[in-house]
Amino acid sequence: MNKVWKAAGLISLVAGGAMAQTPIYGSWPPASDYLNTDTLPEAFAMMSEATGGELQWELIAGGQLADGRGTLAAVADDLMQAGLQIPVYTPEAMPSFTLLYSIVVPGDDAMAVAAASVETMFLDCPSCMEEARDNNVLPFGGFASASYRLMCTSPVASLQEMSGRRIRATGGFAEMANLGAATPMSVTLTDAVGLLQKGGLDCLMATREWLQTYGFGEYARYVTDLPLGNSSPALGLLLNRDQFVAMDADAQQAVMRASAFITAKHTIGNYVLRDEESFVHQQEVNGVELVEPAADLVAMVEGFADHDRARLIGVGEQLGVPEPEALIDAYLAKVEKWRGISAEIGNDVDAMTQRLWDEVFAQLDPATF
Numbered sequence: 001m002n003k004v005w006k007a008a009g010l011i012s013l014v015a016g017g018a019m020a021q022t023p024i025y026g027s028w029p030p031a032s033d034y035l036n037t038d039t040l041p042e043a044f045a046m047m048s049e050a051t052g053g054e055l056q057w058e059l060i061a062g063g064q065l066a067d068g069r070g071t072l073a074a075v076a077d078d079l080m081q082a083g084l085q086i087p088v089y090t091p092e093a094m095p096s097f098t099l100l101y102s103i104v105v106p107g108d109d110a111m112a113v114a115a116a117s118v119e120t121m122f123l124d125c126p127s128c129m130e131e132a133r134d135n136n137v138l139p140f141g142g143f144a145s146a147s148y149r150l151m152c153t154s155p156v157a158s159l160q161e162m163s164g165r166r167i168r169a170t171g172g173f174a175e176m177a178n179l180g181a182a183t184p185m186s187v188t189l190t191d192a193v194g195l196l197q198k199g200g201l202d203c204l205m206a207t208r209e210w211l212q213t214y215g216f217g218e219y220a221r222y223v224t225d226l227p228l229g230n231s232s233p234a235l236g237l238l239l240n241r242d243q244f245v246a247m248d249a250d251a252q253q254a255v256m257r258a259s260a261f262i263t264a265k266h267t268i269g270n271y272v273l274r275d276e277e278s279f280v281h282q283q284e285v286n287g288v289e290l291v292e293p294a295a296d297l298v299a300m301v302e303g304f305a306d307h308d309r310a311r312l313i314g315v316g317e318q319l320g321v322p323e324p325e326a327l328i329d330a331y332l333a334k335v336e337k338w339r340g341i342s343a344e345i346g347n348d349v350d351a352m353t354q355r356l357w358d359e360v361f362a363q364l365d366p367a368t369f
Contacts, residue, residue: 026065095319141237
């Protein structure tokens, strides 16, 4: 039987100096998050089966090893071998990924946005892969959230009511908050709960599913019925590069196939299907209410992408991203490509996984990583 780990990568150091022969995934979302209950366990089972049981992951949830901001360093330093990375938490380390994540794509086709970001990262963004190598990581398992909504402790229907609110918003959504004369606050999802409870936040720009998973529905009970757009990529399997290089070819292929699965499964399962289900549940359990948006708020959101283009180019230049305008255009072109594929496939996770493999991962040579 082939060994998954070559001698150089067989044993890795983990937190506290203990020795481990299996890779560890440190997940900072709560144990109840769909990533921990559904997506990752299925992806890990796929890798185990594909390698005859030699590649066995250990999942440690709830931020026990690293929080959202510390995940990149923890994975890069091999304190844990993989985790969930949000690029805007570490913009200096991942400027090209941060630019992609900062683009608010209009509408609410999470799967098209997720697939487009994955294809762009690997096939149209040499600087993305260079940044990954510089950080000793690989950007697997990219996914997109559902379209964000405005969720507040009191109703917000108009620009006047949005003005002055303290809103948890990251990436391009922070600029949207600014455009609405609100104050964006770049806080992690886990920190936002306490701030809502204590009055440090008035609103969030977030997905409806997080009302349940993070407990936002206990405080942010008013959801403005207006999709704000999608963002991606959240990196669901940020993997230590040395670990990947030390794997044999079969294990590397298993990781890449699981990466395509994570993109499809987490986007469709969590941010399409569960997003709607959990919102209905929060309406029933916590009395969450829909707020009808006023015309001025709708107009601001609909015109945001055109408004934000110049800022995005400037952000890319400030971060040192090579040719940011070209990267933005390549990404948005891929979004249009995948909108058609998403409409054709619908919510079929297996079919989308295969399409991601065919269109992206089958085109890659792991030796170039």
